[in-house]
Amino acid sequence: MSEKDVKPDTRLVQGGRRREWTTGIVNPPVWRASTILFNDVEAMREAGAGRVGTLHYGRTGTPTQWALAEALTALEPGAAGTRLYPSGVAAISIALMTVLRPGDELLMVDSTYAPTRAFCDGVLARQGVTTRYYDPLIGAGIADLIGEKTRATFLESPGSLTLEVQDVPGICAVARERGLVTLLDNTWATPLLFPAIAAGVDLTILSCTKYVVGHSDVMLGSVTANEAHWKVLEQTSRAFGQHVSPDDAWLAARGLRTMGVRLRQHEASGLKVARWLAEQSQVARVLHPALPDCPGHEHWARDFKGASGLFSFVLKGGDEAARAKLIDGLEHFGIGYSWGGFESLALPVDPAKLRTATRVEYEGPMVRLHIGLEDPDDLIADLARGLAAYGATA
Numbered sequence: 001m002s003e004k005d006v007k008p009d010t011r012l013v014q015g016g017r018r019r020e021w022t023t024g025i026v027n028p029p030v031w032r033a034s035t036i037l038f039n040d041v042e043a044m045r046e047a048g049a050g051r052v053g054t055l056h057y058g059r060t061g062t063p064t065q066w067a068l069a070e071a072l073t074a075l076e077p078g079a080a081g082t083r084l085y086p087s088g089v090a091a092i093s094i095a096l097m098t099v100l101r102p103g104d105e106l107l108m109v110d111s112t113y114a115p116t117r118a119f120c121d122g123v124l125a126r127q128g129v130t131t132r133y134y135d136p137l138i139g140a141g142i143a144d145l146i147g148e149k150t151r152a153t154f155l156e157s158p159g160s161l162t163l164e165v166q167d168v169p170g171i172c173a174v175a176r177e178r179g180l181v182t183l184l185d186n187t188w189a190t191p192l193l194f195p196a197i198a199a200g201v202d203l204t205i206l207s208c209t210k211y212v213v214g215h216s217d218v219m220l221g222s223v224t225a226n227e228a229h230w231k232v233l234e235q236t237s238r239a240f241g242q243h244v245s246p247d248d249a250w251l252a253a254r255g256l257r258t259m260g261v262r263l264r265q266h267e268a269s270g271l272k273v274a275r276w277l278a279e280q281s282q283v284a285r286v287l288h289p290a291l292p293d294c295p296g297h298e299h300w301a302r303d304f305k306g307a308s309g310l311f312s313f314v315l316k317g318g319d320e321a322a323r324a325k326l327i328d329g330l331e332h333f334g335i336g337y338s339w340g341g342f343e344s345l346a347l348p349v350d351p352a353k354l355r356t357a358t359r360v361e362y363e364g365p366m367v368r369l370h371i372g373l374e375d376p377d378d379l380i381a382d383l384a385r386g387l388a389a390y391g392a393t394a
Helices: 008-014 041-049 063-074 088-099 114-126 139-145 168-178 227-239 246-256 259-278 297-303 320-328 376-393
Strands: 079-085 105-109 130-134 150-156 181-185 203-206 221-226 283-287 310-315 345-349 366-370
Touching (some): 114 130, 130 139, 320 376
Antiparallel strands (some): 345 366
């Protein structure tokens, strides 16, 4: 069987497990190092390039980091390589710095993750890069926004809070025709549910903190690039001194092996909860990409291989105080940032405060849920109690 015929679940299990890295152990061990010792000066000079697979200096990695990066690359047909970063925000930042120069313009989706917006409006603005925000549902119409200085287009599909699914292949086709670089935050879907490089994306980004790690105990990010952008990504990452600890890389690699089965459970439980919420009188709407009335659902149905566990719902009427009381009263949902772990989370979100290119108006306050690996019937019972209390106070 050729490598291209190997199924994604098999790649999850086998990726990065070279014999020279595992030395007979199932999991690549934790190789901790700063200084690497050489037999002679010539050997040190030969290792000076810091190539993957060649020990050079701790910052350029050991088999522990190489194994995770190689496993992530194997999940993206058409990818040339992956770099690791100490957080998802670090991955986004370095990816943008890789492709942008002073005087450039960036087209940024208006539904983007708040720290991404902060980086654009702060650091990139100080570097002389202009950010222009666009409607996440613009599709091929993005061609009308491209000017002489436009260098790159950043996508996030679905959006972090409002879950719009973008026409990624359509936008990438326009960008390729006009000579733009495309970057995608693919954290919601991971390459298992949406292989981004194959869809035309140049640089695909994951907050591995979420579904790759899967246990809410490691901060990690990654950028996977196609052949055209791999070398410059490597060079930029080295110049910024980006490094991930081998212990964190090892934990992420361990989480990666079970990501397929976890995602299937997140999807099944998430859909059960979302469909139940859609029938409740206190709920105005549910924003879940797999539901027909979610903006961009047709793109999800066409392009995605499944759904994950993150979605939002809008309450009917009420105010922030009533929403806070609902969330505070939940027993099986934690209150905290991030998502993608085994535990369910509930978070109050206010997307209208963040948007600048498009207006979003809803019938009431919004709550974002991450559905973990608990029994969904317990989560539904918990939400039923919360909604009953909300209905009494709204």
